[in-house]
Amino acid sequence: MKTTNESDEGVVFRKSLGHYSVRIDGQEIDCELSSRLHKELIYHTSASLKHKVQSIREVDKADPVAVGDRVRFVDAGTGRGMITEILPRRSKLSRPLPVPGQRVFEQVIVANADQVLTVFAASSPSPKWGLLDRYLVTAEAAGLPSRIVITKMDLATQNKSLEQDLEIYRRIGYPIHLVCSSTGEGREELKQALHGVMSVLVGKSGVGKTSLMNALQPGLGLRVKEVSQGDIGKGRHTTSHLQMFDLDFGGRLVDTPGMREFGLWDISPEDLASLFPELAPHIGQCKFGLSCRHDNEPGCAIRKAVMAEQVSPYRYQSYLRLREEL
Amino acid sequence: MRNHHASSFGDFRCGNCGALVSSMQTQSGVNNRNHCPYCLWSCHLDLYSSGDRLSACKAKMIPVGLTMKKSRNKYQISPRGELMLVHVCTDCESVSINRIAADDDPKTILEVFRNSLNFCLHNEDEISILRNEDMVIEQLFGMRIPA
Ligand SMILES: Nc1nc2c(ncn2[C@@H]2O[C@H](COP(=O)(O)OP(=O)(O)OP(=O)(O)O)[C@@H](O)[C@H]2O)c(=O)[nH]1
Ligand SMILES: [Mg+2]
Numbered sequence: 001m002k003t004t005n006e007s008d009e010g011v012v013f014r015k016s017l018g019h020y021s022v023r024i025d026g027q028e029i030d031c032e033l034s035s036r037l038h039k040e041l042i043y044h045t046s047a048s049l050k051h052k053v054q055s056i057r058e059v060d061k062a063d064p065v066a067v068g069d070r071v072r073f074v075d076a077g078t079g080r081g082m083i084t085e086i087l088p089r090r091s092k093l094s095r096p097l098p099v100p101g102q103r104v105f106e107q108v109i110v111a112n113a114d115q116v117l118t119v120f121a122a123s124s125p126s127p128k129w130g131l132l133d134r135y136l137v138t139a140e141a142a143g144l145p146s147r148i149v150i151t152k153m154d155l156a157t158q159n160k161s162l163e164q165d166l167e168i169y170r171r172i173g174y175p176i177h178l179v180c181s182s183t184g185e186g187r188e189e190l191k192q193a194l195h196g197v198m199s200v201l202v203g204k205s206g207v208g209k210t211s212l213m214n215a216l217q218p219g220l221g222l223r224v225k226e227v228s229q230g231d232i233g234k235g236r237h238t239t240s241h242l243q244m245f246d247l248d249f250g251g252r253l254v255d256t257p258g259m260r261e262f263g264l265w266d267i268s269p270e271d272l273a274s275l276f277p278e279l280a281p282h283i284g285q286c287k288f289g290l291s292c293r294h295d296n297e298p299g300c301a302i303r304k305a306v307m308a309e310q311v312s313p314y315r316y317q318s319y320l321r322l323r324e325e326l
Numbered sequence: 327m328r329n330h331h332a333s334s335f336g337d338f339r340c341g342n343c344g345a346l347v348s349s350m351q352t353q354s355g356v357n358n359r360n361h362c363p364y365c366l367w368s369c370h371l372d373l374y375s376s377g378d379r380l381s382a383c384k385a386k387m388i389p390v391g392l393t394m395k396k397s398r399n400k401y402q403i404s405p406r407g408e409l410m411l412v413h414v415c416t417d418c419e420s421v422s423i424n425r426i427a428a429d430d431d432p433k434t435i436l437e438v439f440r441n442s443l444n445f446c447l448h449n450e451d452e453i454s455i456l457r458n459e460d461m462v463i464e465q466l467f468g469m470r471i472p473a
């Protein structure tokens with residue numbers, strides 16, 4: 001076993017099957033996982049699996065290292081290294097990753113983030129607020145603050161209900177950024193919000209996450225979806241790998257590929273209401289106290305709050321839909 | 327396990343008579359089934375529009391009468407429009423107008439109509455409750471009953 005004084009500490013900026021880009025002092029080291037970490041992992045996730053080949057695939061399914069992880073690694077020289085230890089995480093943003101024929105694994109999307117930027121386009125594709133609620137709940141469960149970023153504001157006239165819909169979230173207290181990557185609208189305010197912290201972009205494919213990164217830091221020159229009629233907001237993903245970038249103005253930003261499936265990981269049905277900030281104050285006020293599911297129980301304080309227009313019926317419906325999943 | 331009575335989506339158990347009601351469109355002929363085909367009671371599930379399932383009230387809704395909805399559908403058989411059920415929420419008193427489903431019991435509909443003759447809805451200027459029995463019978467059974 002390696003001792004810590006032989007190893008360096010770096011941060012994982014990128015990863016692809018079995019390889020991790022670890023950054024230390026502005027230099028990138030291409031690392032693999034130590035066999036000890038491998039074994040630990042295989043033991044952890046698939047005691048039942050017998051074949052080594054399958055086990056390696058397993059590593060890919062439930063990778064113990066996430067982008068954003070602080071790791072210890074042994075520098076092998078010539079830009080290569082071996083990760084020997086994953087340091088404790090400050091936070092982790094997770095989702096379930098179902099593997100056909102096996103159980104569901106936890107996929108840590110990003111480790112040690114400070115905030116989540118949920119990205120939706122004003123139009124093309126039009127926002128799915130139910131998905132936003134999913135992201136917000138996931139962030140709340142991770143203990144991370146969220147910001148709502150609406151891109152493609154140049155197309156806002158195509159979405160008549162945008163302002164009204166956003167008002168729901170403004171009232172709850174989520175900060176909202178209206179931006180346009182082509183005109184630069186909202187860019188400076190967003191930069192301020194990103195300054196000095198590590199942020200992660202989440203949003204469906206085609207909403208303009210990568211375009212936004214390029215607009216925030218023109219030097220990045222990341223590949224975005226080519227403009228083609230009918231194609232926008234659908235189908236193929238342009239960004240295929242999760243990747244973290246250092247921002248010139250201070251801070252770090254993680255670009256993610258559009259995630260089609262976004263389930264809730266490790267959230268109990270009883271805890272769900274507490275992850276909706278506007279429902280939280282009503283918990284425990286119901287006739288059936290903490291055992292209330294807030295569906296159709298008599299004397300439910302949350303339903304009463306919805307009826308009194310203190311809580312948006314759309315948010316309440318999201319709560320019920322998510323609850324059915326848990 | 328999902329509790330049928332508690333569910334806001336899909337099949338449900340009638341809060342009034344206890345019958346298990348299928349939300350399958352093929353059985354009812356309507357897209358959003360809120361009321362029980364046997365007793366015609368409903369549940370306050372919709373808020374802004376039929377089928378939105380955005381209401382947090384969820385109390386029982388009593389069928390109070392019938393009304394005619396002017397039909398915009400050119401294939402509609404009746405030139406007068408479509409016979410609709412009027413429900414009032416037993417809790418928040420909101421009123422809703424609902425399409426009659428193919429499997430709703432016509433005798434119970436007639437019963438609702440006859441009961442409705444005995445009282446007034448407080449916002450009857452907004453919704454015109456049918457008062458003409460011949461017309462209701464014609465709509466329900468497709469014929470006039472001789473006096
Ligand atoms: N009109 C308009 N189009 C934009 C804007 N920002 C991005 N787009 C277009 O939206 C499309 C998708 O942009 P991307 O940045 O690749 O989207 P993404 O969210 O990174 O997508 P994935 O990488 O697949 O997850 C591209 O055709 C962009 O040109 C904007 O502000 N206004
Ligand atoms: Mg992208």
Ligand SMILES: [Zn+2]
Pocket residue numbers: 286287292293294295297299300301302303
């Ligand atoms: Zn409750």
Ligand SMILES: [Zn+2]
Pocket residue numbers: 340341342343344345362363364365366367
């Ligand atoms: Zn019934």
Ligand SMILES: [Zn+2]
Pocket residue numbers: 370383384385415416417418419420
């Ligand atoms: Zn009601």
